[in-house]
Amino acid sequence: xxxxxxxxxxxxxxxxxxxxxxxxxxxxxxxxxxxxxxxxxxxxxxxxxxxxxxxxxxxxxxxxxxxxxxxxxxxxxxxxxxxxxxxxxxxxxxxxxxxxxxxxxxxxxxxxxxxxxxxxxxxxxxxxxxxxxxxxxxxxxxxxxxxxxxxxxxxxxxxxxxxxxxxxxxxxxxxxxxxxxxxxxxxxxxxxxxxxxxxxxxxxxxxxxxx
Amino acid sequence: xxxxxxxxxxxxxxxxxxxxxxxxxxxxxxxxxxxxxxxxxxxxxxxxxxxxxxxxxxxxxxxxxxxxxxxxxxxxxxxxxxxxxxxxxxxxxxxxxxxxxxxxxxxxxxxxxxxxxxxxxxxxxxxxxxxxxxxxxxxxxxxxxxxxxxxxxxxxxxxxxxxxxxxxxxxxxxxxxxxxxxxxxxxxxxx
Ligand SMILES: [Fe+2]
Ligand SMILES: [Fe+2]
Numbered sequence: 001x002x003x004x005x006x007x008x009x010x011x012x013x014x015x016x017x018x019x020x021x022x023x024x025x026x027x028x029x030x031x032x033x034x035x036x037x038x039x040x041x042x043x044x045x046x047x048x049x050x051x052x053x054x055x056x057x058x059x060x061x062x063x064x065x066x067x068x069x070x071x072x073x074x075x076x077x078x079x080x081x082x083x084x085x086x087x088x089x090x091x092x093x094x095x096x097x098x099x100x101x102x103x104x105x106x107x108x109x110x111x112x113x114x115x116x117x118x119x120x121x122x123x124x125x126x127x128x129x130x131x132x133x134x135x136x137x138x139x140x141x142x143x144x145x146x147x148x149x150x151x152x153x154x155x156x157x158x159x160x161x162x163x164x165x166x167x168x169x170x171x172x173x174x175x176x177x178x179x180x181x182x183x184x185x186x187x188x189x190x191x192x193x194x195x196x197x198x199x200x201x202x203x204x205x206x207x208x209x210x211x
Numbered sequence: 212x213x214x215x216x217x218x219x220x221x222x223x224x225x226x227x228x229x230x231x232x233x234x235x236x237x238x239x240x241x242x243x244x245x246x247x248x249x250x251x252x253x254x255x256x257x258x259x260x261x262x263x264x265x266x267x268x269x270x271x272x273x274x275x276x277x278x279x280x281x282x283x284x285x286x287x288x289x290x291x292x293x294x295x296x297x298x299x300x301x302x303x304x305x306x307x308x309x310x311x312x313x314x315x316x317x318x319x320x321x322x323x324x325x326x327x328x329x330x331x332x333x334x335x336x337x338x339x340x341x342x343x344x345x346x347x348x349x350x351x352x353x354x355x356x357x358x359x360x361x362x363x364x365x366x367x368x369x370x371x372x373x374x375x376x377x378x379x380x381x382x383x384x385x386x387x388x389x390x391x392x393x394x395x396x397x398x399x400x401x402x
Binding site (some may be wrong): 032037040071075128129130131149150151172173174178180182183201 | 236241242245274277330331332333351352353368371372375376379380
């Protein structure tokens with residue numbers, strides 16, 4: 001998706017039912033989040049680049065030059081990529097912990113899987129306002145955890161932790177408010193019950209190959 | 212001295228159907244209270260331990276600014292609204308609205324657009340600048356026009372927590388309902 005021209009992008013299918021991530025993420029939230037919020041970002045992105053030279057660029061190219069582009073492209077381009085990644089790294093019945101090369105890398109860079117989790121949870125819980133928490137692969141192939149505001153992501157030239165994201169957690173209030181209201185920490189802690197480490201490991205492999 | 216949650220001047224269900232009692236229960240009882248609790252913890256042993264909220268808004272950074280401004284902003288927001296609202300009184304303020312926006316309708320249109328267009332969490336303000344001119348200002352997260360030396364007159368909270376239980380993704384519907392309960396008499400008095 002990152003390398004496709006914007007005018008060839010299609011709105012991604014959800015690989016599971018709206019209710020598939022219950023009780024951790026409720027069906028009503030999934031439906032609104034996917035069919036209203038994400039769809040909105042996608043439509044607005046296409047409208048923002050339509051009939052401009054940008055429609056022949058890829059998301060990757062756009063993110064790397066985002067500081068020079070209209071804010072609508074930053075917001076909606078980020079919104080589209082971030083949500084697409086988010087849906088993919090969750091599943092109703094995936095592997096709930098990393099193994100193999102990714103586990104080794106996590107242990108090397110964070111000490112242990114538990115230490116990684118608490119660092120990631122911290123990033124997600126302390127992001128003030130709307131945003132995302134990320135696990136990404138840096139140019140030197142090390143892993144890093146960070147958070148970003150609104151729909152920014154680590155691929156953008158404005159990012160303070162420039163890297164290839166392999167796991168993202170949406171901490172906008174729309175991601176959890178119907179079920180958790182003000183209790184963002186509960187939503188973040190429960191996220192591990194739906195994170196799919198087969199997919200995240202695959203993202204890790206792809207990221208290493210793209211560096 | 213520790214900050215405390217100010218009492219609401221109306222019943223939690225009295226803004227229905229625009230803003231539900233359930234939203235109030237969380238927005239006032241959990242979010243606003245949460246910012247107060249955080250602030251009281253954060254200022255302990257710092258230069259802001261005995262500061263006013265206004266001093267915190269003007270000078271603090273990071274967590275102390277975020278929580279301090281959120282305390283002030285929410286108290287101000289509750290004071291901007293009341294059951295049924297009140298009509299815009301004739302006088303200097305309504306003249307200023309006409310002078311700076313053309314008409315009250317144009318102001319409403321511009322304010323609503325600013326609310327719909329603020330990306331992410333934040334507040335939309337009507338404020339008086341240093342020259343006495345009215346301005347609509349979008350602020351992200353905890354932002355407050357006091358910080359730029361402007362006088363806040365009206366604010367609309369557009370954090371998703373302000374409307375998600377009632378309106379979900381439909382922020383413009385919330386803004387429409389918010390504008391029906393604005394206490395214009397209070398806003399005019401601040402001018
Ligand atoms: Fe989202
Ligand atoms: Fe709020």
